[in-house]
Amino acid sequence: MKSGSTLExxxxxxxxxxxxxxxxxxxxxxxxxxxKAQLLKGFCDAANxxxxxxxxxxxxxxxxxxxxxxxGLEPVMQMTCRDRNRIAMQADLLGAAALGLxxxxxxxxxxxxxxxxxxxxxxxxxxxxxDLDTCQLVGVLKKMRDEGKQEGGxxxxxxxxxxxxxxxxxxxxxxxxxxxxxxxKVNAGADFIQTQGIYDMALxxxxxxxxxxxxxHEKTAILAGIIVPKSAMxxxxxxxxxxxxxxxxxxxxxxxxxxxAAGEDKKKMRELQEQEGLKITVELIHQALETPxxxxxHIQAIEWESAIEGIxxxxxxxxRPQV
Amino acid sequence: MIVGSQKPIDxxxxxxxxxxxxxxxGCNTCVAICHAGxxxxxxxxxxxxxxxxxxxxxxxxxxxxxVMRHCEPEYFDPVMNDVTKFDIVVSTACGVGVNFLSDxxxxxxxxxxxxxxxxxxxxxxxKFKELCAGCGDCIxxxxxxxxxxxxxxxxxxxxxxGGTNKGKCEVSNEIDCAWYLIVERMTKLGQLDKLxxxxxxxxxxxxxxxxxxxxxxxxxxxxxxxxxxxxxx
Ligand code: SF4
Ligand code: SF4
Numbered sequence: 001m002k003s004g005s006t007l008e009x010x011x012x013x014x015x016x017x018x019x020x021x022x023x024x025x026x027x028x029x030x031x032x033x034x035x036k037a038q039l040l041k042g043f044c045d046a047a048n049x050x051x052x053x054x055x056x057x058x059x060x061x062x063x064x065x066x067x068x069x070x071x072g073l074e075p076v077m078q079m080t081c082r083d084r085n086r087i088a089m090q091a092d093l094l095g096a097a098a099l100g101l102x103x104x105x106x107x108x109x110x111x112x113x114x115x116x117x118x119x120x121x122x123x124x125x126x127x128x129x130x131d132l133d134t135c136q137l138v139g140v141l142k143k144m145r146d147e148g149k150q151e152g153g154x155x156x157x158x159x160x161x162x163x164x165x166x167x168x169x170x171x172x173x174x175x176x177x178x179x180x181x182x183x184x185k186v187n188a189g190a191d192f193i194q195t196q197g198i199y200d201m202a203l204x205x206x207x208x209x210x211x212x213x214x215x216x217h218e219k220t221a222i223l224a225g226i227i228v229p230k231s232a233m234x235x236x237x238x239x240x241x242x243x244x245x246x247x248x249x250x251x252x253x254x255x256x257x258x259x260x261a262a263g264e265d266k267k268k269m270r271e272l273q274e275q276e277g278l279k280i281t282v283e284l285i286h287q288a289l290e291t292p293x294x295x296x297x298h299i300q301a302i303e304w305e306s307a308i309e310g311i312x313x314x315x316x317x318x319x320r321p322q323v
Numbered sequence: 324m325i326v327g328s329q330k331p332i333d334x335x336x337x338x339x340x341x342x343x344x345x346x347x348x349g350c351n352t353c354v355a356i357c358h359a360g361x362x363x364x365x366x367x368x369x370x371x372x373x374x375x376x377x378x379x380x381x382x383x384x385x386x387x388x389x390v391m392r393h394c395e396p397e398y399f400d401p402v403m404n405d406v407t408k409f410d411i412v413v414s415t416a417c418g419v420g421v422n423f424l425s426d427x428x429x430x431x432x433x434x435x436x437x438x439x440x441x442x443x444x445x446x447x448x449x450k451f452k453e454l455c456a457g458c459g460d461c462i463x464x465x466x467x468x469x470x471x472x473x474x475x476x477x478x479x480x481x482x483x484x485g486g487t488n489k490g491k492c493e494v495s496n497e498i499d500c501a502w503y504l505i506v507e508r509m510t511k512l513g514q515l516d517k518l519x520x521x522x523x524x525x526x527x528x529x530x531x532x533x534x535x536x537x538x539x540x541x542x543x544x545x546x547x548x549x550x551x552x553x554x555x556x
Contacts, residue, residue: 081477086524108484111476111494128477135481136524151524169485177506180519181482188521196485243488 003163005102007046009323017296020044024059037073051078080109085131097160105165142189166190172244194298197227217293224288229277324353342410349389350416360415362389393420459529467508474501
């Protein structure tokens with residue numbers, strides 16, 4: 001075992017792994033993290049704790065991960081390259097390991113201009129760092145863990161033992177380069193990969209075929225990203241505006257149909273769309289897990305953590321394996 | 324070349340409004356090409372300041388001047404006597420020129436008339452584009468001549484982020500994604516294998532992060548010293 005994390009053990013057991021996501025609040029309210037952790041606990045092997053996602057200030061991923069951990073939920077601490085240089089990153093990694101955290105997901109992070117897609121003020125005037133990029137951060141984690149050395153070369157008497165993850169956008173532009181992109185992350189040392197949300201399963205399967213031909217699925221554990229759809233509007237937005245995500249027209253039509261069935265009743269409109277969204281999610285999970293080379297699913301119910309229990313149960317992924 | 328754009332006239336006015344004798348001093352190289360701070364633009368700024376002064380009922384004498392380059396003493400040495408007669412100099416050279424001139428004007432303040440933005444090129448008439456960030460350790464041979472430091476919003480070294488959308492950068496759909504272009508170019512050059520190599524963490528000490536930089540060419544200095552000695556004999 002590289003880290004001994006539950007996630008690593010479940011993957012090693014050969015059973016499909018399930019990760020979820022916990023978005024820390026935009027305030028100092030630690031109870032919010034506890035509440036969300038309780039909703040997810042037992043229904044996933046580990047939950048990603050996002051790192052100021054969409055470039056807005058939230059409880060730091062390391063602090064929220066520690067709170068989740070203390071409350072019985074195994075965290076995957078996310079670490080973006082946007083806000084910290086290699087000194088701060090390694091310091092945080094040592095701190096996180098000292099707090100008992102065992103999984104870390106490396107990612108570039110949304111540009112500071114993003115500000116929750118313009119919905120919030122955010123900090124578009126912030127200076128970004130990008131001292132390292134995702135591949136390089138993965139390499140630094142590996143060097144710390146396996147060689148017991150800091151990036152600069154100084155020795156680490158006690159090395160942080162992380163199960164190292166990286167994000168991957170399988171259908172992003174330029175699509176033919178994306179397998180090479182994944183290969184680089186794997187060569188740098190990524191033990192597991194969580195993908196961007198997938199709706200177009202046919203296209204994802206085409207990309208996975210290339211990945212299998214490259215043998216990458218054996219060198220890393222690929223967890224397919226599933227973003228729980230809540231409404232037709234959300235699906236349309238994801239399709240038109242979110243990079244690397246395309247939503248088949250039939251799926252949007254299906255959601256529209258659910259919406260139409262509610263007539264003029266706004267509340268019912270929401271409920272029926274959510275129900276349809278949950279059904280779609282379960283189908284996507286099954287299709288993802290049937291795809292050769294996929295070792296698990298990363299289910300993101302954004303600001304809807306309470307949905308995870310039902311989804312995991314309906315998908316036949318409950319109870320989670322005891323490892 | 325260095326590309327900049329003129330500061331709003333009110334901002335310049337606020338810098339000079341309490342002075343009696345103002346010189347707007349243009350530079351006729353890079354910033355003239357980008358229509359920001361050549362002698363012609365210096366003249367325009369000077370007349371705008373005169374108008375502003377008369378509107379505000381202020382006694383102000385505003386002149387303008389231009390030299391070929393603000394970044395080499397030999398170009399402005401001949402006019403330095405005139406320059407230092409003013410109460411304040413608005414330099415419309417790039418930041419380099421403002422810094423360099425400031426060092427040489429004694430008690431006369433030099434203030435910037437333009438915002439210096441980047442190292443770029445003339446894409447089309449009136450359109451300028453950032454292409455290099457002066458990082459001090461060029462890697463263009465690895466990226467098909469397209470700079471990921473200057474042209475990728477995240478200065479990524481190992482390929483595109485997840486934000487590339489239809490060839491555009493996640494920062495704005497008006498900006499090309501540098502990595503999209505790099506992949507396209509390297510594919511065309513048959514060098515995609517180069518992009519498959521993991522680029523290790525960079526040594527940013529060669530860029531501004533290492534503190535202000537200097538390059539000294541010993542052989543040139545030695546040569547000049549010898550020439551001077553010869554001339555002295
Ligand atoms: S790699 Fe450095 S020197 Fe080369 S173009 Fe980019 S910023 Fe300029
Ligand atoms: S979209 Fe392209 S240019 Fe923009 S930050 Fe990502 S890789 Fe860089």
